[in-house]
Amino acid sequence: MDTNETHSGIKRRTLLACGAALAATQPFASGLAHASAYPSETINYIVAFGVGGGSDIVARTMAKVIDEKKLIPVKMLVENRPGGSGAVGYSYISSRKGNPYYLGGVGVSFFTTPLLGKMPLSYKDFTPLAAIARSPYILAVLADSKIKSIDDLKSAKGLTIGSAGAVSDPALLSHLLNKELGSSIKVVPYDGEGEVMAAVLGKHLDLLFGNPNEILEQVNAGKMRALAVTSAERMESLPEVPSFKELGHDIVHTQLRGIIMPKDVPAEAVSYWEGVMKTVSESPEWRSQYVDRFNEIPLFLDSKQFGEEIVATSQRYETLMRELGLIK
Amino acid sequence: MLESWHLLAEGLVAASQPSVLAAIMVGAIIGLFIGALPGLGPTAGVAILLPVAVSFDGTAAIAALGAVYYGAQYGGAVTAILLGIPGDASATMTVIDGHKLARNGKAGAALGLSIAASFIGGLIGLILLTAFATTIAQAAIAFGPIEMTALMIFSLSLVSVLGGRDLNKAMMSLFAGLFIGTIGLDPMVGLPRFDFGEVRLFDGIEFSIIAVGLFGLAEMYATPPSIGKPEENNRFRFRELLPDVRGTLQCWRELGSGSLIGFFIGILPGAGATAATMISYAFAKRTSKHPERFGNGAMEGVAAPEAANNSAAYGNMIPMFALGIPGSGTTAVLMGGLLMIGLQPGPMLFQTQSEFVWTIFGSFYIGNLALVAITIVLTPVLATCAFVRPSYLFPAVIAIIAFGIFGINNSMFEVALVIGFGVLGYLMMKLDYPPVPLVLGMILGPILERGIRRTLVASDGDVAVFFQSPIALVILLITVVLLVSPWLFKNRAGKEHQMDEPQAKKIG
Numbered sequence: 001m002d003t004n005e006t007h008s009g010i011k012r013r014t015l016l017a018c019g020a021a022l023a024a025t026q027p028f029a030s031g032l033a034h035a036s037a038y039p040s041e042t043i044n045y046i047v048a049f050g051v052g053g054g055s056d057i058v059a060r061t062m063a064k065v066i067d068e069k070k071l072i073p074v075k076m077l078v079e080n081r082p083g084g085s086g087a088v089g090y091s092y093i094s095s096r097k098g099n100p101y102y103l104g105g106v107g108v109s110f111f112t113t114p115l116l117g118k119m120p121l122s123y124k125d126f127t128p129l130a131a132i133a134r135s136p137y138i139l140a141v142l143a144d145s146k147i148k149s150i151d152d153l154k155s156a157k158g159l160t161i162g163s164a165g166a167v168s169d170p171a172l173l174s175h176l177l178n179k180e181l182g183s184s185i186k187v188v189p190y191d192g193e194g195e196v197m198a199a200v201l202g203k204h205l206d207l208l209f210g211n212p213n214e215i216l217e218q219v220n221a222g223k224m225r226a227l228a229v230t231s232a233e234r235m236e237s238l239p240e241v242p243s244f245k246e247l248g249h250d251i252v253h254t255q256l257r258g259i260i261m262p263k264d265v266p267a268e269a270v271s272y273w274e275g276v277m278k279t280v281s282e283s284p285e286w287r288s289q290y291v292d293r294f295n296e297i298p299l300f301l302d303s304k305q306f307g308e309e310i311v312a313t314s315q316r317y318e319t320l321m322r323e324l325g326l327i328k
Numbered sequence: 329m330l331e332s333w334h335l336l337a338e339g340l341v342a343a344s345q346p347s348v349l350a351a352i353m354v355g356a357i358i359g360l361f362i363g364a365l366p367g368l369g370p371t372a373g374v375a376i377l378l379p380v381a382v383s384f385d386g387t388a389a390i391a392a393l394g395a396v397y398y399g400a401q402y403g404g405a406v407t408a409i410l411l412g413i414p415g416d417a418s419a420t421m422t423v424i425d426g427h428k429l430a431r432n433g434k435a436g437a438a439l440g441l442s443i444a445a446s447f448i449g450g451l452i453g454l455i456l457l458t459a460f461a462t463t464i465a466q467a468a469i470a471f472g473p474i475e476m477t478a479l480m481i482f483s484l485s486l487v488s489v490l491g492g493r494d495l496n497k498a499m500m501s502l503f504a505g506l507f508i509g510t511i512g513l514d515p516m517v518g519l520p521r522f523d524f525g526e527v528r529l530f531d532g533i534e535f536s537i538i539a540v541g542l543f544g545l546a547e548m549y550a551t552p553p554s555i556g557k558p559e560e561n562n563r564f565r566f567r568e569l570l571p572d573v574r575g576t577l578q579c580w581r582e583l584g585s586g587s588l589i590g591f592f593i594g595i596l597p598g599a600g601a602t603a604a605t606m607i608s609y610a611f612a613k614r615t616s617k618h619p620e621r622f623g624n625g626a627m628e629g630v631a632a633p634e635a636a637n638n639s640a641a642y643g644n645m646i647p648m649f650a651l652g653i654p655g656s657g658t659t660a661v662l663m664g665g666l667l668m669i670g671l672q673p674g675p676m677l678f679q680t681q682s683e684f685v686w687t688i689f690g691s692f693y694i695g696n697l698a699l700v701a702i703t704i705v706l707t708p709v710l711a712t713c714a715f716v717r718p719s720y721l722f723p724a725v726i727a728i729i730a731f732g733i734f735g736i737n738n739s740m741f742e743v744a745l746v747i748g749f750g751v752l753g754y755l756m757m758k759l760d761y762p763p764v765p766l767v768l769g770m771i772l773g774p775i776l777e778r779g780i781r782r783t784l785v786a787s788d789g790d791v792a793v794f795f796q797s798p799i800a801l802v803i804l805l806i807t808v809v810l811l812v813s814p815w816l817f818k819n820r821a822g823k824e825h826q827m828d829e830p831q832a833k834k835i836g
Binding site for chain 2: 050051052053056057060061078080081082083084085087088091112113116158160165166167186187188189190191192194195197198199201202203204205213214217218220221223289293294324326
């Protein structure tokens with residue numbers, strides 16, 4: 001039993017009340033005059049979404065592995081600040097400019113909410129630290145569907161595909177798919193991945209782009225068939241399913257599990273976290289508790305590589321949102 | 329099916345080991361308090377406990393989290409009845425008659441009935457969960473956007489029952505609710521609507537903020553300051569604090585219909601327990617021989633929604649356990665818990681983790697019994713609340729509301745919102761606009777909107793598809809019959825139903 005996690009869990013709640021007070025004092029306390037001693041204070045991992053969601057699970061597993069392996073000399077608290085489609089949490093982190101004691105994870109809303117223009121910040125207001133896993137999407141249909149391959153999509157008419165929210169990775173991928181195949185698959189937004197799955201199982205939708213985790217479960221139960229994956233290579237857990245790339249379609253898009261800090265944090269902090277995250281990404285604990293459990297792809301990207309991926313991803317969303325008429 | 333009961337028996341044994349029992353008790357008590365605390369509901373409760381729970385042994389963790397969920401259904405009614413504030417969203421309908429009963433000096437009877445209703449609703453939900461989870465899950469997913477649209481049209485037609493005397497005012501209230509339901513990011517296009525440039529409105533307005541404001545704060549605002557004189561409620565008799573067994577038994581019809589409606593609505597992905605309570609309340613009123621008693625302290629008006637929200641909680645878990653699909657916010661968090669302890673909810677769960685699943689189901693039965701015991705013991709103590717003078721009670725309650733609402737998202741903005749909705753509720757009360765259609769519109773409107781728009785996106789704007797689904801057709805036909813029948817049978821109903829909403833002019 002891991003008592004430390006219990007402890008930090010309780011502490012997180014007690015800290016919430018005085019969160020504002022803490023927030024006010026910290027920037028001064030952390031001027032990094034004694035940079036050699038970094039980190040000397042508690043690290044706050046801000047999750048911009050609710051407890052139990054994808055971003056939250058990444059954060060808590062990461063914190064757990066760091067704690068188990070004693071990779072940092074201070075405590076790491078995971079705190080949820082949901083609201084405004086991520087705007088609340090990300091604004092909170094970015095307002096800690098230069099403070100290397102606040103970090104957060106990167107999700108789809110990290111890109112899309114700023115692009116909607118309602119949040120006066122963007123990925124440029126953050127410092128990328130490192131990415132330690134990659135989650136592809138799998139295009140799947142019901143097991144008894146007439147669609148057997150990607151080529152069948154070209155000729156089929158009136159197909160529908162689900163998406164969790166109007167702007168999401170599955171929506172982005174569906175538009176790429178239509179462009180590549182010349183098909184006219186209609187994207188129907190639902191409120192969550194679970195609802196999309198329910199609609200596919202209930203035959204209200206024809207297709208979905210799902211996480212490896214949820215799709216594998218349905219495939220193993222014989223309810224669904226996977227058509228292709230969006231990673232550049234095939235997945236180890238689905239060796240018979242081709243990637244879009246090998247089928248000759250230019251669709252490569254995955255969700256990166258990475259962390260960011262506010263803008264202008266000292267270079268020492270960046271290299272410190274690159275080191276920590278590299279150890280995490282190579283640890284058997286991270287492998288077994290996260291990567292293998294959720295069927296994701298292990299990797300390590302340092303700050304620079306991660307930053308480049310962030311720019312590319314943001315551009316992909318911007319293009320999509322322009323085409324959808326969400327931004328002008 | 330026989331096998332199910334055998335497995336359940338093993339599950340009950342497994343759930344009786346001390347660590348799981350302790351987890352159930354802790355979860356149930358936390359759930360009870362979270363449910364009773366206005367603002368914070370089961371979703372927040374499960375979320376708060378999740379990070380702590382997952383560090384325990386997996387089975388105990390999920391047993392505790394489940395207990396928070398159904399415990400909150402018990403707790404929500406306590407605040408609703410005693411203070412007239414929905415303790416959680418799904419207790420909103422309980423306020424209408426429950427609080428009237430408490431003000432009429434029947435706090436104990438109302439609480440006792442809510443416990444009985446919670447237990448019976450829970451038990452029926454559990455039995456259905458145990459016996460038919462997989463079958464029911466298959467039936468539930470037959471409800472797609474088209475069927476949901478029909479179901480919501482049916483539900484909204486019930487406004488005529490819930491609306492009070494003045495239909496125009498009821499419609500105004502309903503449309504206000506429908507409007508509030510559109511605030512936030514457009515679910516289909518992703519652009520913010522009616523956000524007034526305020527990023528904190530992106531995700532819409534939390535339902536509990538509206539419910540607590542409209543029902544709880546509004547009533548406190550409207551309470552005249554007591555002028556030294558002892559309150560009318562001060563006649564204090566111990567008997568009134570005790571549950572009323574006979575009155576409870578008389579509500580058997582509402583207990584049954586509430587449980588079944590609650591369970592059925594609870595299974596549907598995206599509908600939820602709050603919608604279930606509204607539909608079951610309206611159904612109870614519609615089919616009652618004395619609909620005029622509803623809104624004025626009818627025991628049936630407590631029985632129906634309380635049975636519904638408890639059985640909805642189990643209905644809600646069916647898509648999660650059987651299909652790996654979270655049907656509501658709470659089950660989404662619960663599913664996060666399953667993932668964190670290393671289990672993959674989905675169609676394989678019953679096969680690969682059979683022992684785990686049945687132990688959890690067993691823990692639900694134990695937890696339900698435990699909650700009955702806990703709440704019955706607490707009832708007389710809690711019921712005395714109804715006799716505390718407002719000058720002492722209200723400041724404490726307002727502080728608790730502020731804390732509970734702040735706790736949802738750690739947001740002072742939402743505390744300001746709840747105060748604002750309190751003012752709106754006060755104005756509506758004074759101008760005799762019923763608040764129930766507003767909350768109905770706010771809960772059902774977004775589901776209706778999504779149903780219509782999802783259908784039309786998929787059909788390229790072809791409206792005919794709404795009439796091509798047999799399920800939808802049946803529901804729409806029932807709606808038409810229910811709407812038209814009062815006109816046809818006008819002579820029979822010559823006595824002119826007096827569907828009075830609480831007049832709410834004079835409050836103790």
